Amino acid sequence: MSDFWQLVTNENMKIYRRPRTWIMLGVLLAITAAVPISIFAFEEGGLSMWMPFQVNTSMSVVLVTVFAVVLSAESVAGEFSSGTIKLLLIRPWSRSKLLLSKYIALLLFALLFMVGMLAWNLGLNALLFGYDGSNEMGSLSALNYFLQTYLFEFITLVVIVTISFLISTVFRSGGLAIGLSIFLLLIGSAISGMLSLLDYAWVKYLLFVNLDLTTYIGGGSSMIEGTSLGFSLAVLAAYYVVFVVITWIVFSKRDVAA
Amino acid sequence: MAEPIQAPPAQHAGREDEPVVQMRGVTKRIGKRKLIDNLTLDVPAGEVFGFLGPNGAGKTTTIRMMVGLMRLSEGEIIIRGQSISTAYEQAIRHVGAIVENPEMYKYLTGYQNLLHFARMIPGISRQRIEEVVELVGLKARIHDKVKTYSLGMRQRLGVAQAIMHKPSLLILDEPTNGLDPAGIRELRDYLRLLARNEGITVFVSSHLLSEMELMCDRVAIIQNGRLVDVRPIARGTDAHAAAVTVLLDVDRADEARQLLAEAGAIIEGGLLRLEADRETVANINARLVGAGFKVYGIRTQAKSLEDQFLEMTGGERIV
Structure with a gap:
């Protein structure tokens, strides 16, 4: 097992030894700091920290997802385009374990950035506006509500990143992987809104109508009839398994001729 | 999940006379095209083994199959007694390779690149990395980013990653x-x-015939995916006995040709050209000098691998 973690260490090195990862972090911190600071500068006081926190949360979630998608798209496709895939594969490791080490490193990146942004947004807003323990979002305390938001958004992120990883592996094209996954992320909710008007039973089994889990927080429901949190999680899980199986089979069988 | 690499089974363990690589009926088909057709070849231990052929003959495809980047359609490749298809992790353990260009992670330093590949094979110490860096002469630049390296330096770094784990076969x-x-x-x-x-047994492919002659103990020649011939390279022995082509650089070449007409001399590119054995060359030189010619140079033209190759492959042009 310790040997396997050496592979993950390698993938981590390839993520964190590149300036772009630190630029992403800088962009995240700068944008999420700008919002509460400018509100703080112009507001007369009496504002709850959860208002700017909510703005920060939606920005952080989108940006962390986009950055994780970018890294995921480059993870496999980048090794092909640089030719390093050849030196990577000719080691005493099976291809499926090499791919797993890449995937784990990506999820660790996403987890680290998601948890990091949660802590940063909480700390920054509490510092500027004072911690507000009384505010409630529906039936839940604000803190509870937002913790669930981050958790559900992370689950969505994992699905999107896995799609990006799949496209990156199957088509060996980072650009295609980034484009399609971001498209799915941004357009998914619009499409699901339109599809919810259709009265077909199969609509609720589509991937993108189940991607937004935050609608279920505090006992909420989605626009599609016949869905629930458990249902959406089951649909996402089924898609997830299919994506992972395709990715691993394609990567393990492929002739590397590039 | 990472079970330790098992020692090879006893019946295979390090027999000195056993070929390092055994290819048996190796065939690669893509669609209907046969890229490699029934290739059977042994690579003896401890030799520099050349793999020679024109561009598109299937050299790179064969090498990709040897290191597991491509699957075999038929046949078997055995490295140190382990099949590359069924016991990949055990077989590749003995192999170091550079496939085509030595492509490294450009955004990492040379040292980080070596560290990366060292982590993938158990038992490579930091000390061993330093040792290899010293060996390939990259010590002064090893902590610079690879994107600042020249091609020659990348090649050295490529060699370093290939020999770091002391492989018994270098491809x-x-x-x-x-x-x-x-x-x-x-x-x-x-x-x-x-x-x-x-x-270390070295398996090296090239289309540069002159290079192969200088580098290799034995050369396999491949054309259109088929093995044409395997032959040892003789070093500087033929030159003594058999007649070779001799080129002479003399003043007044035309008169010299008349003098040597019975030896079959002709003029080619301002030089006298004739077939002669070792003793005859000395005699001719003496005659020319005795007749007052200035002999600026005598050059033998050994029948090169290139000529042999062209004969064998029916004159197909190579590079």
Whole structure:
């Protein structure tokens, strides 16, 4: 097992030894700091920290997802385009374990950035506006509500990143992987809104109508009839398994001729 | 999940006379095209083994199958007694390779690149990395980013990652591509050194015939995916006995040709050209000098591998 973690260490090195990862972090911190600071500068006081926190949360979630998608798209496709895939594969490791080490490193990146942004947004807003323990979002305390938001958004992120990883592996094209996954992320909710008007039973089994889990927080429901949190999680899980199986089979069988 | 690499089974364990690589009926089909057709070949231990053929003959495809980057359609490749298809992790353990260009992570330093590949194989200490860096002469630049390296330096880094784990087989695909003459010479000397001192078997592909003659103990020639011939390279022995082509650089070439007409001399590119054995060359020289000609140079033109190759493959042009 310790040997396997050496592979993950390698993938981590390839993520964190590149300036772009630190630029992403800088962009995240700068944008999420700008919002509460400018509100703080112009507001007369009496504002709850959860208002700017909510703005920060939606920005952080989108940006962390986009950055994780970018890294995921480059993870496999980048090794092909640089030719390093050849030196990577000719080691005493099976291809499926090499791919797993890449995937784990990506999820660790996403987890680290998601948890990091949660802590940063909480700390920054509490510092500027004072911690507000009384505010409630529906039936839940604000803190509870937002913790669930981050958790559900992370689950969505994992699905999107896995799609990006799949496209990156199957088509060996980072650009295609980034484009399609971001498209799915941004357009998914619009499409699901339109599809919810259709009265077909199969609509609720589509991937993108189940991607937004935050609608279920505090006992909420989605626009599609016949869905629930458990249902959406089951649909996402089924898609997830299919994506992972395709990715691993394609990567393990492929002739590397590039 | 990472079970330790098992020692090879006893019946295979390090028999000195056993070929390092055994290819048996290796075939690669893509669609209906046969890229490699029934290739059977043994690579003896401790040799520099050349794999020669024109572009598109299937050299790189064969090498990709040897290191597991491509699957075999039929047949078997056995490295140190382990099949590359069924016991990949055990077989590849003994192999170091550069497939085509030595592509490294450009955004990492040379040292980080070596560390990366060292982590993938158990038992490579930091000390061993330093040792290899010293060996390939990259010590001064090893902590610079690879994107600042010249091609020659990348080639050295490629060699470093390939020999770091002390493989018994080193596979190099077109290693002289893009190197300047000094770099080629350096690489050649280095490969011979590895084969002689470390007992590493080197499998090297090339389309540069002259290079192969200087570098290899044995050459396999491949054309259109088929093995044409395997032959040992004789070193400087033929020159003594058989007649060779001799080129003479003399003043007044035309008069000299008349003098040597009975020896079959002709003029080619301002030089006298004739077939002669070793003793005759000395006699001709004496006659020319005795007749007052100035002899500026005598050059023998050994029948090169290239000529032999062209004969064998029916004159197909190679590079």
